[in-house]
């Protein structure tokens with residue numbers, strides 16, 4: 001009887017934690033996104049606020065395979081749910097020269113280090129991606145600090 005009771009509790013907890021999606025907010029502050037790095041789980045939502053002169057555009061070669069492109073209109077607060085596990089790099093296109101962008105880690109993809117390395121390789125092939133270098137370096141450092149790498 002006691003065992004069955006415990007089992008029901010576990011089942012209940014398992015179900016509720018699975019159905020719970022979190023929400024994260026990123027604010028545009030000057031020509032930076034804060035926080036610049038967000039770690040989330042598949043199904044979680046990310047909102048970008050305080051976007052009067054900004055937009056979000058994912059970088060084609062720096063998102064998980066099969067991910068739909070995001071490109072928002074200038075000056076609009078937006079929010080998206082991320083389902084595909086992996087590392088997403090995005091930019092504010094008009095402020096890309098000032099390195100305005102950010103990185104999302106969704107879920108727990110295998111070989112995060114390898115993903116970062118492959119994105120760094122893309123930068124060597126395409127100079128317009130150069131601002132992503134600093135973002136990826138900070139991303140790697142933060143994951144190391146959090147014990148995720």
Ligand SMILES: [Cu+2]
Nearest residue numbers: 054092095100
């Ligand atoms: Cu901007």
